[in-house]
Amino acid sequence: MAKNIWVIGGDPRQGALVRLLAEDGHGVHPYALERAEGVKCEPSMAGADRADCVVLPLPALGPDGALNAPLSGRSHPLEDILAPLRPGQLVCAGMVTEPLRAAARARGLVLRDYFAREELAVLNAIPTAEGAIQIAMEELPITLHGARVLVMGFGRLGHALVPRLKGLGAHVWVCARRYEQQAAAEGMGAGVEGMDRLPDWLCGYDLVINTVPAPVLGVEELAALKEGALVIDLASRPGGVDKESAAALGVKVIQALSLPGKAAPVTSGRYIKDTIYHLMDELED
């Protein structure tokens, strides 16, 4: 059934979301997206109190505490966005922080964090894996076909990386601490290593992709890498690689964050759309 949905602020993912929701037949009201391609914005928040769902961006707020709105011509204090809403309205936002949570609570809004949803995290592993592969292709003077690649950690990202790297013909190993992760990696056809004595065996790899959000590649490990090996660090800040040591040793490390929005904003917008549908469905149940 067609809904009334406001999409407010954000980057090209929110622009894509506007188009995708409209294609699904919903009444879509973009706001604070003036520079998004092909998007016609509302002049004000008037009417937003009739929305079935209000979608704030990912992340919802910028570092200044205002709405994260890089495609808008001006700044939008959070107050300006929330004040026009009606108590009981559903607000879906990404990476909700305490100030937003408090403000929403004060106004009686029903706030949901779509970025905290497991299905979105699982889906986002797909563009993240593609983004990492793109970086590897751009940086390495060898093909991934035949390259020896180590994936550190075997969570959602590792699950997305291994079959894609193998599909491109890479020789893939996974190192993980837990036995069941090692078993899962073996089931996917990867070679398996533990997390012990890394410096003893890291020398064999052309490419190391880290997904572990803990300091796993320190000076000893980095020194063990072979010349010309590339490290891509996908773990969220501060990442798992000692960047200073890497710089001193001349090891190339690329910290790649927020790849879904950068590598595939339209696909990312679709994932957010699906997740918002789930949130709306669950509220109705």
Next chain:
Amino acid sequence: MAKNIWVIGGDPRQGALVRLLAEDGHGVHPYALERAEGVKCEPSMAGADRADCVVLPLPALGPDGALNAPLSGRSHPLEDILAPLRPGQLVCAGMVTEPLRAAARARGLVLRDYFAREELAVLNAIPTAEGAIQIAMEELPITLHGARVLVMGFGRLGHALVPRLKGLGAHVWVCARRYEQQAAAEGMGAGVEGMDRLPDWLCGYDLVINTVPAPVLGVEELAALKEGALVIDLASRPGGVDKESAAALGVKVIQALSLPGKAAPVTSGRYIKDTIYHLMDELED
């Protein structure tokens, strides 16, 4: 470091375990495996009290409560196996039931159930998937290449089935209830369905592989299948398929249980070996 290990009873997996442990350099003492190929058994349990680890089979006990020992010439009451052991010894057994647990406790044995280990369950999904594929190849008059296959459920078995079926060229869909399972299936390149209104859309499939241990394929669902469709039920007893309705409707259903031991006893023995090493390591830590 070489260990003293007794391997007692069981099917060809235990026979394979004997050989694999010996290849790793351990002192292996088989017992109650007289008919296992290439295995030379101890004449009695004498000396078993010096074992670092005693491995009972999977399942440990037969329906009569005695040792599960199909490759032995005679019956071995549980008492005969446990009495010679020494309090504090490690006993690894598969599918431990309460009688065994009580008996081990009474004698002060350190009992571990390797079948309850997550890594073994993950690994066992590999031969289970291969066994299911073998059955499908044997039964269907079409190739898996180009076949339309539905995998019901997306746990460990689904994760093992989907890439293998796709690797053979099948068109694969997954139906699962939870959004994150649907997301994971999408990430693996499968089509995705929910678990609702199955009779409306089941008609498209040549092969349905069920992994859900709940009644998912009842008379309505079975009646919706297209003529000649094959159902393979991998869910543990009683399975997820209404067998009586299937028989009445003429739908071919194959209930396939314990595939790892049947399809690939040597590989299964290796998985058990690895798991026992983990149990021994953890005891030492």
Next chain:
Amino acid sequence: MAKNIWVIGGDPRQGALVRLLAEDGHGVHPYALERAEGVKCEPSMAGADRADCVVLPLPALGPDGALNAPLSGRSHPLEDILAPLRPGQLVCAGMVTEPLRAAARARGLVLRDYFAREELAVLNAIPTAEGAIQIAMEELPITLHGARVLVMGFGRLGHALVPRLKGLGAHVWVCARRYEQQAAAEGMGAGVEGMDRLPDWLCGYDLVINTVPAPVLGVEELAALKEGALVIDLASRPGGVDKESAAALGVKVIQALSLPGKAAPVTSGRYIKDTIYHLMDELED
């Protein structure tokens, strides 16, 4: 446009062909297929002279020179089949031999051998590869996942085998003589060997699948295989394996011929149908 097609003799592939042609909307007249499931045969050849196309089986003739008609209750001399036809009619047959060719020429029939078509040979590699994989799964006590497999030769069959074996998690090597075949195998992610000094390196494989129609596995090569290794010979008679030496050495060799018709008669029937469409199209052009 709907055609008038007679399907005469043959095995379950021809039965499948009858059904598939009918599903495509053609007027189909089965003959000499009395025992084919769900097929209603013509009582005689009367009316066959109005056919747009007459399809004889694969192979067209049995060892006795009569129609190959294992699903018919009786023998059909070739003369009885060809006499009722009209000069200029299209007759499609599989594995045409000289007697059939001469008889067709004498009657002015337009004879085409669908089995000689490259597209059918390429497609038949699919069920052949599946059939070989099924045999390997049935015979080996280990999973294909993790098995070390050697594919000998890299023509159509090798191209079909390698990605499927890899999709199941096997470690796959190809040995081939020509550099461009080796390059193609490398491109598919297989390890590559030449055809020299086989006895020096054959010991590493759990499974050897031969596709080379020349004596490649003689006594020295067979003796070099490791204990328990399985050989599947897909090369047409006499095959590439010295069966006597294998028997003497205790090496298990399975000669698997005509797998498409056995492993997947319906799919094989579909391939034949597509090829016959091509033949009819080309005649019209």
Next chain:
Amino acid sequence: MAKNIWVIGGDPRQGALVRLLAEDGHGVHPYALERAEGVKCEPSMAGADRADCVVLPLPALGPDGALNAPLSGRSHPLEDILAPLRPGQLVCAGMVTEPLRAAARARGLVLRDYFAREELAVLNAIPTAEGAIQIAMEELPITLHGARVLVMGFGRLGHALVPRLKGLGAHVWVCARRYEQQAAAEGMGAGVEGMDRLPDWLCGYDLVINTVPAPVLGVEELAALKEGALVIDLASRPGGVDKESAAALGVKVIQALSLPGKAAPVTSGRYIKDTIYHLMDELED
């Protein structure tokens, strides 16, 4: 056995070749590669007459008819390179043109074109496919996972592209004229189309990769593409796409040539090395 090899001129592929040949134990003499990383050049051609093999670059000559030597500080007339050589010496060069052929003949040199070798063409399809995938990832706002991709033509490039695109989760179709190519594409799990009536069905694709060196995408075909679709033209000049019409229609077309040397110079250098070994071997036989 160690050889004396001169590597003269060329781009980073030749630099990689120098290192790889040295790693294999050969005596390598680089010349006209002063700016290649980590390469120490001979000051002159003195001693080149003792080479077992002289490797000229790919292409051997620049547009001015002199040696193709972008990493050299100066121009090298072909005469300066060939004059110091000895009649009967093996000269391996890429993309040999008539002037080089004539000059080599005049001096009695044994000239071989490694770029004309089938195995190199097959191997070069790997980095070409990776390069095309990298471009698609860079240009498209969607993931390749789930994208609908059309590969036009099914020769060496198509064979390399399809499994890689599928490995990344794309939905892949192949259009090809010949039935056996269609069959091969079906065997690889791609959807199949003929080359007729393209404008009727091109609208479904997010990405079209052309490998056909003939005008296949004219104004009608381009106009049929959906908005935002990307075209990558891998066919050698002039390519298969009407660039002017594409520009007028606003269809983004990327003509990507010589991808192996750009995307993966080290791997390309290895392929050239292997091919040169083959040429040397064949000369010895």
